[in-house]
Amino acid sequence: xxxxxxxxxxxxxxxxxxxxxxxAINGLTLSLGQGEMLGLLGExxxxxxxxxxxxxxxxxxxRTEIEGSIRVNGxxxxxxxxxxxxxxxxxxxxxxxxxxxxxxxxxxxIGDQIAETVxxxxxxxxxxxxxxxxxxxxxxxxPSPERRLKAYPHEMSGGMRQRAMIALALSCRPKLLLADxxxxxxxxxxxxxxxxxxxxxxxxxxxxxxxxxxxxGVAVEVSDRIAVxxxxxxxETGTTRDVIKNPRHPYTRGLLAANLHGAVKGARLDAIPGSxxxxxTPPTACSFAPRCAHVRPAxxxxxxxxxxxxxxxxxxxxxxxxxxxxxxxxA
Amino acid sequence: xxxxxVRRLIYVLPVAIGVSIICFLLxxxxxxxxxxxxxxxxxxxxxxxxxxxxxxxxxxxPVQYAIWVGKAVTGDLGKSIATxxxxxxxxxxxVKNSLLLAFTASVIAFPIxxxxxxxxxxxxxxxxxxxxxxxxxxxxxxxxxxxxIVLVIIFSVxxxxxxxxxxxxxxxxxxxxxxxxxxxxxxxSVTLAVVPIGIVARTxxxxxxxxxxxxxxxxxxAKGMRPLDVLRHVIRNAAxxxxxxxxxQLGYLLGGSILIETVFNWPGSGFLLSNAIFQRDLPxxxxxxxxxxxxxxxxxxxxxxxxxxxxxRIKRS
Ligand SMILES: Nc1ncnc2c1ncn2[C@@H]1O[C@H](COP(=O)(O)OP(=O)(O)OP(=O)(O)O)[C@@H](O)[C@H]1O
Ligand code: SF4
Ligand SMILES: [Mg+2]
Numbered sequence: 001x002x003x004x005x006x007x008x009x010x011x012x013x014x015x016x017x018x019x020x021x022x023x024a025i026n027g028l029t030l031s032l033g034q035g036e037m038l039g040l041l042g043e044x045x046x047x048x049x050x051x052x053x054x055x056x057x058x059x060x061x062x063r064t065e066i067e068g069s070i071r072v073n074g075x076x077x078x079x080x081x082x083x084x085x086x087x088x089x090x091x092x093x094x095x096x097x098x099x100x101x102x103x104x105x106x107x108x109x110i111g112d113q114i115a116e117t118v119x120x121x122x123x124x125x126x127x128x129x130x131x132x133x134x135x136x137x138x139x140x141x142x143p144s145p146e147r148r149l150k151a152y153p154h155e156m157s158g159g160m161r162q163r164a165m166i167a168l169a170l171s172c173r174p175k176l177l178l179a180d181x182x183x184x185x186x187x188x189x190x191x192x193x194x195x196x197x198x199x200x201x202x203x204x205x206x207x208x209x210x211x212x213x214x215x216x217g218v219a220v221e222v223s224d225r226i227a228v229x230x231x232x233x234x235x236e237t238g239t240t241r242d243v244i245k246n247p248r249h250p251y252t253r254g255l256l257a258a259n260l261h262g263a264v265k266g267a268r269l270d271a272i273p274g275s276x277x278x279x280x281t282p283p284t285a286c287s288f289a290p291r292c293a294h295v296r297p298a299x300x301x302x303x304x305x306x307x308x309x310x311x312x313x314x315x316x317x318x319x320x321x322x323x324x325x326x327x328x329x330x331a
Numbered sequence: 332x333x334x335x336x337v338r339r340l341i342y343v344l345p346v347a348i349g350v351s352i353i354c355f356l357l358x359x360x361x362x363x364x365x366x367x368x369x370x371x372x373x374x375x376x377x378x379x380x381x382x383x384x385x386x387x388x389x390x391x392x393p394v395q396y397a398i399w400v401g402k403a404v405t406g407d408l409g410k411s412i413a414t415x416x417x418x419x420x421x422x423x424x425x426v427k428n429s430l431l432l433a434f435t436a437s438v439i440a441f442p443i444x445x446x447x448x449x450x451x452x453x454x455x456x457x458x459x460x461x462x463x464x465x466x467x468x469x470x471x472x473x474x475x476x477x478x479x480i481v482l483v484i485i486f487s488v489x490x491x492x493x494x495x496x497x498x499x500x501x502x503x504x505x506x507x508x509x510x511x512x513x514x515x516x517x518x519x520s521v522t523l524a525v526v527p528i529g530i531v532a533r534t535x536x537x538x539x540x541x542x543x544x545x546x547x548x549x550x551x552x553a554k555g556m557r558p559l560d561v562l563r564h565v566i567r568n569a570a571x572x573x574x575x576x577x578x579x580q581l582g583y584l585l586g587g588s589i590l591i592e593t594v595f596n597w598p599g600s601g602f603l604l605s606n607a608i609f610q611r612d613l614p615x616x617x618x619x620x621x622x623x624x625x626x627x628x629x630x631x632x633x634x635x636x637x638x639x640x641x642x643x644r645i646k647r648s
Binding site: 056086088089090091095102103104105106108109116117120121152154168169 | 545546547549550551552553554555556557560564567568642643644
């Protein structure tokens with residue numbers, strides 16, 4: 001990895017203050033190469049959405065404390081503010097949301113919403129921006145795109161709205177697309193169409209994608225790499241092949257055993273007994289220990305080491321680290 | 332849009348008929364004989380009967396109603412029992428004065444209410460928000476006739492800056508656009524503006540607060556919109572509801588405020604109504620209520636149509 005990574009999270013910590021302190025992200029380190037598609041997996045509350053929102057600096061600044069750094073193409077996101085920040089959003093990195101019905105402004109037409117983004121970042125005229133909008137709607141294969149330019153979000157189906165959202169997000173050719181459960185709110189058949197479309201556009205535009213999903217089957221199908229989150233940290237990451245063939249973290253194994261072998265597509269990540277820890281205090285030991293069948297004293301003594309399993313495959317687990325060093329010795 | 336307009340207009344018809352029946356019956360259901368107020372105490376049976384016949388009060392109710400409506404449609408609302416002048420003229424003059432007061436109060440209230448509501452919604456849960464909310468609640472809760480009396484004591488009695496009675500010098504009912512008349516307008520319109528300021532501010536505050544916490548606002552930020560662009564989207568989303576609240580408030584104001592007009596002796600429709608009630612002036616009472624009720628219906632219609640025109644979510648076809 002000599003080239004600058006597209007995204008580089010370095011010991012990211014995010015904490016929400018308020019009535020209840022929430023340590024949502026606890027030292028996340030992760031990088032993504034240019035044009036890679038990363039599937040981000042994890043139970044509800046594991047911090048997937050917070051990770052994406054931090055990348056766009058969308059969290060409420062007053063209630064949020066952020067440590068560590070995020071770099072996109074070498075630019076430190078935390079140093080951006082005001083004009084620079086809004087110029088960065090939507091042009092370098094853009095985002096699509098779980099509920100396109102809520103993420104689109106209900107009283108502006110689709111065409112206007114795409115065009116204003118293009119005008120904002122490319123500084124072109126309204127007519128030229130409308131042409132871009134039309135081109136984008138055609139690329140996401142919305143039926144009769146000319147008509148859809150003048151349509152309001154409520155006049156379209158869920159699948160069409162998500163296509164329009166994708167058209168909007170990609171209208172300024174970002175290098176990185178963040179997709180937060182983009183298909184969860186859609187029908188199963190529409191889900192697959194949207195996924196295929198995303199994959200196709202990702203290849204065509206050569207952009208990186210971080211794709212959040214609950215559905216391990218979906219993650220396996222579309223991503224080059226997989227990252228598994230638990231309690232605000234990464235427990236395992238690697239190429240999709242490595243993680244699926246050779247999962248090293250007990251949590252990942254549990255997920256795969258429960259969801260892949262039975263090949264239950266669309267199953268949620270809830271098949272492991274127990275529930276994730278409260279995030280009121282920062283972790284001082286392995287967060288998964290209370291649910292782990294392999295727990296040992298070392299797991300509770302401190303944060304688990306990150307075992308490097310080669311080829312960018314890592315797992316934050318005492319057990320995995322022991323295995324890795326044994327393999328190293330026997331080799 | 333045109334079809335929508337026609338449909339809304341057609342809906343108005345039954346409402347108007349219902350309103351007219353209720354106006355008509357209200358007065359007949361109210362206890363007391365309207366004639367006692369104007370007949371001499373020693374009037375004979377025959378004299379009373381003649382008077383009854385003269386005003387058509389001896390006919391059955393449905394017939395009375397039909398006659399009343401038939402004339403009302405042509406603009407004839409009968410003659411006032413107390414003054415003998417045509418009701419339509421009295422109502423027209425009074426409504427004109429009330430309109431003047433209502434529009435002036437709106438011109439004061441709406442910009443202030445919108446501004447306060449917007450600022451409070453934008454800075455929700457801050458000190459500014461709390462100050463605006465407290466002010467709005469006070470404005471809505473303080474009885475406005477009491478406030479009117481306080482203002483009169485301060486600005487008329489103590490300071491002697493502004494007149495407190497009537498719509499012009501010498502208590503004249505005729506309005507003119509000159510300084511002397513405008514001075515008469517200030518205290519009643521400011522008093523009248525306080526409640527709508529509070530209501531508009533509170534509604535807009537809640538509205539803007541809700542809109543700012545909606546997902547699409549975050550999505551706008553995510554696509555690089557600057558704060559002013561975001562504000563434009565929020566305003567556009569808030570406009571239909573804000574407009575309808577203002578329309579309804581304008582409707583209330585146009586109805587004339589009996590209390591305010593009485594406190595300031597303002598010769599408007601509310602003042603007229605209270606006179607009609609106290610003098611048991613039946614035709615005047617009916618006519619005034621009818622005109623005010625139809626005003627309200629029309630106002631609602633205008634607000635609905637305007638809302639449909641600017642809010643794409645409302646189905647027009
Ligand atoms: N704005 C916020 N203020 C306070 N706490 C927050 C905020 N946003 C998220 N959290 C908390 O941070 C933790 C992580 O939330 P996040 O939304 O990232 O989970 P997620 O992995 O996306 O879950 P899901 O799969 O349900 O979307 C949760 O405990 C959540 O309650
Ligand atoms: S570190 Fe220990 S407790 Fe945590 S997952 Fe690995 S084996 Fe289980
Ligand atoms: Mg989420």
